[in-house]
Amino acid sequence: MRILTRATLPGIAEGEIDVPSETLTFLVATERGAPAELTEERTKAAVPFGGKYRVVDFSLANCLHSGLRQILVLTQYRSHSLHKHLRDGWSLFNAELGEFITPLPPQMRADGGWYLGLVDALRQNRYLIERNPARRLLLLDGGAVYRMDYAELLRFHDEQQAQVTAALRTVTENSAPSAYRVECSEDHRITGLLGPIGEHSPTGLAPMGVLVIGKDYLLEQLDHLVRVGNGHAEMDFVATLLQASGAARAVGYRFGGERGRVSQDGYWSDLGSVDAYYQAHMSLLEARPALDLYQPGWNILTYQGQYPPARTVPGPNSGNEGVFVNSMLASGALICGGAVNRSVLSPCVKVDDGAIVDGAILFDRVHVGAGAELNRCILDKDVVVSPGARIGFDRKEDRARFSVSPEGVVVVPKDARV
Structure with missing residues (x-):
């Protein structure tokens, strides 16, 4: 030590x-x-x-x-x-x-x-x-x-x-x-x-x-x-x-x-x-982000759990490659045949086969089921999204279930089952 x-x-x-x-x-x-x-x-x-x-x-x-x-x-x-x-x-x-x-x-x-x-x-x-x-x-x-x-x-x-x-x-x-x-x-x-x-x-x-x-x-x-x-x-x-x-x-x-x-x-x-x-x-996620997290000698310390590396793997059924584009993935994040674009994934997030995550912020241990679609949303810790569920596409439906910001960002509370 x-x-x-x-x-x-x-x-x-x-x-x-x-x-x-x-x-x-x-x-x-x-x-x-x-x-x-x-x-x-x-x-x-x-x-x-x-x-x-x-x-x-x-x-x-x-x-x-x-x-x-x-x-x-x-x-x-x-x-x-x-x-x-x-x-x-x-x-x-x-x-x-x-x-x-x-x-x-x-x-x-x-x-x-x-x-x-x-x-x-x-x-x-x-x-x-x-x-x-x-x-x-x-x-x-x-x-x-x-x-x-x-x-x-x-x-x-x-x-x-x-x-x-x-x-x-x-x-x-x-x-x-x-x-x-x-x-x-x-x-x-x-x-x-x-x-x-x-x-x-x-x-x-x-x-x-x-x-x-x-x-x-x-x-x-x-x-x-x-x-x-x-x-x-x-x-x-x-x-x-x-x-x-x-x-x-x-x-x-x-x-x-x-x-x-x-x-x-x-x-x-x-x-x-x-x-x-x-x-x-x-x-x-901008090419030149306004907040510089990458300056040598001025790193931001935090607590990090002993999780495995983030990984993308093919979907178990479809064979689709797990992909992420212009996104941030923390340790333990696993994309199994899903697609992640312009999003921020916290530790131990899992995105299943065929799921699409676009413009989302996912907190620790969020699980996005197969074929689910997320758009312009924030999911708090331990949220489970069922296969095929959709969040961020129907403003009226989203407001009936969750909080929606003036600019249309949906917030799903901790431990929710969608």
Whole structure:
């Protein structure tokens, strides 16, 4: 068994200033999140993505490559799946060196119950913040997919002598929407917030769920922030913090710039709807995908079961060759005389003889029976599609049985028998 230490884990090169060692990371995975059709059984951070990953893997991989080794994962809503994934896929760090990735559900201390939002979660865990020697906190939304070198963000925060630094993405008419936008001066200082979006141009800069804040400043502001937001879950932490900061030095860090060791593909998505989730997968199949999963040295880690290799074989009765075109197949996927086109197949998916899968996302252990046809659909784990069944061809019939998105993507729930 290989022992992982600071020398063997990716992150800070030898001789660099160890900026991340002074940082305590809170990864927020408390809410159910959207799309609701995929979060019935799990929190959003645990939703499968890209055939082999979970959504949370992207933020955690960013931490790993950025040298961050002290990570508390705030959990609450249906957290078993996420806890299991963290245990199986992210037990990487060496506790003897003070490194950890630790789930942190509500501790039900004397002054707290369930987390009412991020501010309340930080308040309830104030004792953990106070006793940690880190001088800054990095707060991350565990429900977004992107790649980012947090080490450069932390260096920027120090260079600017900021108390609060918010990572900002560029919003265009074609990008993921934002409830509000941030105004920045030429020297990076945040000067104001604009919103709601309907009252202003949809373009500009918007927070992306990544925030650096000085520990002492946070502890000073925490009680005030709780009073401002009344502890409610729907309170947007970034907006509230920036509005309450007053004379504090709050700056914006432009995502997708030249800084950092990760290639700047500029991709960010909060997968906020079924259509956004579906389109994010279809974009992975483009000749030049918007999200670069193939950069050497910035791989996305995850848990992978010990499954056999993916394989195509002739159908047992017809002799049809199993084929797949422009698709992603995870380990254990088996195409037995079926045809798969522009689709993403998770581990241990089976497609039987004569079945046609086109523009579909199939989660773990989905079984598509012989002669079945799937089109523009998402099938959750352990769905069994009977021989000859059809999904995604008759909108009225699909709506009578399943959820159908505004753009016509059908979602079949976990364990369904079609």
